[in-house]
Amino acid sequence: MSWTRVLALGLVVGLTTGLLGPVASAEEIGDDLAAVARTGPGGRGSIAARKATDRLARNGLELLPRLLEAMDTDNIVAANWYRIVYEQITRRELARDPVPDFPVSLLKTYITNPKRQGRVRRLVLDLVERLEPGTTASLIPGLLADPEFRDDAVAAALARGDRAKQAGRNREASVEYRKAFRAARNSGQIGTAADRLKAVGREVSVVAHMGFVTNWFLLGPFDAPGTTGFELVLPPEKQVAAGVDLAATYTGKGGGRIKWTRHHSGDRFGQSNLNGAIAAVKEAVGYAYTEVISPRKQSVQIRCGADDNITIWLNGQRVLRRLQWLNGTRLDRFRTTVTLKKGRNRMLVKVCQGPQHKNPAVPNNWSLQLRICDAGGGSVGVTSGLPAVTEKNAAVSRESVR
Amino acid sequence: MRNTSMKRSWNGMIGRALLLGATIMAVAGEESRAENWPGWRGPDRNGVSRDTGVPLNWSADSNVAWKTPLPGSGISNPVIFDDRVFVTASDGKNLVNLHVICLERDTGRIRWHQRLWGTAPTRYHGNKSSMASPSPVTDGRHVWAFFGTGDVFCFESAGGRMIWHRSLSGEYGTIENRFATSSSPLLYRDTILLQVDHYGDSYLVALDRKTGSNRWKVDRPGRWLSWSSPQLIRLKDGRHEFIVCGSQRVESFDPGTGRALWTAGEMRRECIPTPLFIDGRLYVVSGPSGPSMRIRPGGTGDVTKTHVEWKNPRGSPFVPSAIVVGKRYYLVTDGGIATCLDTETGKSVWQKRFGGGFTASPVAAGDRIYWVNESGVTLVIRGGGDRYEELAKNTIGESVFASPAISQGRFFLRTTRHLVCLKGASGKSP
Numbered sequence: 001m002s003w004t005r006v007l008a009l010g011l012v013v014g015l016t017t018g019l020l021g022p023v024a025s026a027e028e029i030g031d032d033l034a035a036v037a038r039t040g041p042g043g044r045g046s047i048a049a050r051k052a053t054d055r056l057a058r059n060g061l062e063l064l065p066r067l068l069e070a071m072d073t074d075n076i077v078a079a080n081w082y083r084i085v086y087e088q089i090t091r092r093e094l095a096r097d098p099v100p101d102f103p104v105s106l107l108k109t110y111i112t113n114p115k116r117q118g119r120v121r122r123l124v125l126d127l128v129e130r131l132e133p134g135t136t137a138s139l140i141p142g143l144l145a146d147p148e149f150r151d152d153a154v155a156a157a158l159a160r161g162d163r164a165k166q167a168g169r170n171r172e173a174s175v176e177y178r179k180a181f182r183a184a185r186n187s188g189q190i191g192t193a194a195d196r197l198k199a200v201g202r203e204v205s206v207v208a209h210m211g212f213v214t215n216w217f218l219l220g221p222f223d224a225p226g227t228t229g230f231e232l233v234l235p236p237e238k239q240v241a242a243g244v245d246l247a248a249t250y251t252g253k254g255g256g257r258i259k260w261t262r263h264h265s266g267d268r269f270g271q272s273n274l275n276g277a278i279a280a281v282k283e284a285v286g287y288a289y290t291e292v293i294s295p296r297k298q299s300v301q302i303r304c305g306a307d308d309n310i311t312i313w314l315n316g317q318r319v320l321r322r323l324q325w326l327n328g329t330r331l332d333r334f335r336t337t338v339t340l341k342k343g344r345n346r347m348l349v350k351v352c353q354g355p356q357h358k359n360p361a362v363p364n365n366w367s368l369q370l371r372i373c374d375a376g377g378g379s380v381g382v383t384s385g386l387p388a389v390t391e392k393n394a395a396v397s398r399e400s401v402r
Numbered sequence: 403m404r405n406t407s408m409k410r411s412w413n414g415m416i417g418r419a420l421l422l423g424a425t426i427m428a429v430a431g432e433e434s435r436a437e438n439w440p441g442w443r444g445p446d447r448n449g450v451s452r453d454t455g456v457p458l459n460w461s462a463d464s465n466v467a468w469k470t471p472l473p474g475s476g477i478s479n480p481v482i483f484d485d486r487v488f489v490t491a492s493d494g495k496n497l498v499n500l501h502v503i504c505l506e507r508d509t510g511r512i513r514w515h516q517r518l519w520g521t522a523p524t525r526y527h528g529n530k531s532s533m534a535s536p537s538p539v540t541d542g543r544h545v546w547a548f549f550g551t552g553d554v555f556c557f558e559s560a561g562g563r564m565i566w567h568r569s570l571s572g573e574y575g576t577i578e579n580r581f582a583t584s585s586s587p588l589l590y591r592d593t594i595l596l597q598v599d600h601y602g603d604s605y606l607v608a609l610d611r612k613t614g615s616n617r618w619k620v621d622r623p624g625r626w627l628s629w630s631s632p633q634l635i636r637l638k639d640g641r642h643e644f645i646v647c648g649s650q651r652v653e654s655f656d657p658g659t660g661r662a663l664w665t666a667g668e669m670r671r672e673c674i675p676t677p678l679f680i681d682g683r684l685y686v687v688s689g690p691s692g693p694s695m696r697i698r699p700g701g702t703g704d705v706t707k708t709h710v711e712w713k714n715p716r717g718s719p720f721v722p723s724a725i726v727v728g729k730r731y732y733l734v735t736d737g738g739i740a741t742c743l744d745t746e747t748g749k750s751v752w753q754k755r756f757g758g759g760f761t762a763s764p765v766a767a768g769d770r771i772y773w774v775n776e777s778g779v780t781l782v783i784r785g786g787g788d789r790y791e792e793l794a795k796n797t798i799g800e801s802v803f804a805s806p807a808i809s810q811g812r813f814f815l816r817t818t819r820h821l822v823c824l825k826g827a828s829g830k831s832p
Contacts, residue, residue, distance in 0.1 A: 041568075041573045042573075042614070042615045043566045043568055043609075043610070043613045043614030043615045046565065046566035046614060047613075050564065050565065053564070054563075076519060076521045076553075076572055077567050077568070077569055079519060080518045080519055080553075080564075080567050081567070083517065083518060084516065087516075087517055122494070122495065322578075322602075323626055324626075324627070327580070330525075333525075333578075333580065333601075334578065
């Protein structure tokens with residue numbers, strides 16, 4: 001071994017053993033945890049956090065309760081500094097022979113508290129699983145409404161339902177599938193649970209569960225040569241602050257008159273095919289308008305996707321504008337948080353249609369998908385404020401499509 | 403209050419220890435003459451290593467120096483500096499768990515492994531991307547890692563001590579991306595430069611290497627989504643330019659201030675390949691089915707009509723970057739059609755179906771070009787000539803989506819499950 005390696009080894013051993021100094025007092029630990037909490041944007045507080053975490057990592061398992069308390073923060077930068085301390089302490093203690101007594105009861109309480117940060121709870125579950133194998137399997141089924149472990153619990157419920165169905169116990173299967181459907185927020189699991197329920201004779205509405213807006217008035221096509229549509233400001237946009245005039249007619253693509261027509265999407269995931277509902281055209285702009293009734297003033301997410309591009313106005317204010325040509329409509333591609341007022345809320349949506357793809361065999365999709373939900377993807381109880389579909393209000397003017 | 407004398411004593415001890423450590427590192431650095439692979443696409447960010455004696459043949463069982471399992475997924479290329487290899491990965495629910503791992507170059511043993519949380523995971527492609535798509539970058543003393551979650555970290559390379567963490571998505575909004583961001587950071591003087599193009603508000607940002615704070619930030623309204631890594635070029639007069647390929651255009655900025663210098667159009671939307679800078683010329687690949695172009699850098703304003711020396715739509719890939727060896731410019735499409743163009747004229751020299759799908763970008767050492775397909779087959783061809791000449795075809799037995807790395811005579815292949823270090827037949831690094 002060269003002298004440099006010997007020196008380096010001595011340095012590492014010295015820094016990690018004999019030179020570590022005395023265990024910090026509760027007050028000193030508090031100071032260090034607070035120093036980490038002050039980290040934030042722009043790299044703020046890094047130097048102090050670095051020194052503090054070096055000191056904190058010298059502690060043993062007695063630090064875990066205070067450390068986990070500190071880790072329960074929205075501040076992701078601070079959380080990562082704390083995690084570094086957590087990883088060092090737990091790794092060191094798990095490597096001891098015998099492994100010392102971890103505060104397992106406290107850790108389990110932490111895991112099952114839905115008010116704690118999900119990322120920390122999942123980290124702690126991994127630790128407890130190592131200490132007491134089987135913990136995950138025993139805890140997860142009871143966490144169907146849990147924001148962090150919901151998907152795991154839904155998967156477990158679906159699996160129980162499958163086992164019951166295979167054994168011919170359809171009623172029990174139905175109960176498990178129903179539990180899974182109610183709890184699910186992930187579109188794949190929602191679809192699976194709905195399919196499983198249908199297979200045992202129960203129909204459920206994915207649209208209502210996910211909060212899709214399926215009732216619209218549609219207007220178009222307006223002419224928009226090439227890819228100009230996104231920037232064009234057409235009459236409905238000009239009127240949006242004062243209120244869209246659903247009785248008005250306009251000059252559409254090709255020179256004919258176009259008008260608002262009532263549309264309802266019957267798609268399971270609320271997608272509207274504008275090629276069918278407006279017209280199969282290219283280089284155009286279409287608008288969708290809806291009114292939703294909110295049972296209260298509430299903060300909600302609008303989640304949407306469209307092909308091509310999407311712009312949304314809520315109660316006269318533009319709340320989202322995204323450029324994306326030829327990318328297809330994808331569930332929840334774009335999200336924005338808005339406030340719905342109690343009662344009627346008006347929403348205007350603009351969707352462009354681009355030129356034909358250079359490969360003529362590629363169909364020109366023109367579609368829209370939009371839902372209103374909470375931050376976890378659950379329904380927020382809004383209902384349609386539009387009049388019912390009638391033969392008269394759903395009649396599309398075909399004269400414009402040439 | 404903490405005991406002040408104890409603090410002073412600690413500071414003194416740590417100060418002396420750090421000084422000693424720095425001396426050891428400096429001595430070790432002087433003794434080392436190896437070619438490192440310090441970031442995305444190597445020392446010059448063009449996929450080319452000056453190493454010689456890089457292995458030509460291998461298989462899953464032969465010429466394997468070591469093979470170390472990696473957690474989760476990631477297509478970032480391994481980064482090698484002296485006796486350390488750095489690699490990033492992500493796993494867990496929505497790939498929100500981030501990993502920065504340092505391995506010993508000679509043995510593959512893990513020296514340190516930091517596990518962190520990402521701020522805002524995005525959508526990603528099942529195999530072709532993850533939150534660990536951008537490659538880390540190192541100067542030997544520190545390593546910086548950027549993730550698709552919008553997080554940037556700085557660690558000491560020796561022991562993995564975290565120096566700073568920035569949550570760009572926490573500060574500037576979630577990176578809205580359907581395949582996960584893959585733009586790799588680069589180092590310029592005392593800053594780290596990042597290109598963050600996405601559906602939302604795109605931007606370029608220069609972070610202080612030591613503190614992570616912003617040196618400058620340039621918003622890019624309307625620039626939209628791209629995955630390309632930026633390039634740093636040095637002009638004949640010594641000035642540097644920061645080159646950014648995005649949707650619709652290539653742009654140049656002053657890397658010290660973020661001031662816009664020039665722009666060239668004719669790019670397609672959604673650019674992924676990294677621009678190359680060879681012998682004073684830029685080579686850029688547009689988005690899907692767009693052209694390759696050679697551009698004379700410099701100038702101001704729109705230089706599309708004055709500085710684009712040639713363009714050729716033939717053989718342009720969507721994902722893999724191109725490579726230049728000698729006077730030849732090589733491309734492979736995602737579907738495995740390879741094209742060789744003349745660097746001076748842009749005219750086609752040959753075209754060949756390699757077979758298999760390609761995500762990884764090619765690398766080269768000497769006149770050998772290494773192309774790794776998604777099945778883990780590495781085709782080695784002779785570059786720089788007029789004819790196609792195959793030298794070897796090696797199968798590692800696992801899928802590969804990450805670009806390889808070459809350092810100190812060894813070839814580093816990141817499969818979907820392992821980091822594999824391949825050595826020459828002699829068993830020694832040349």
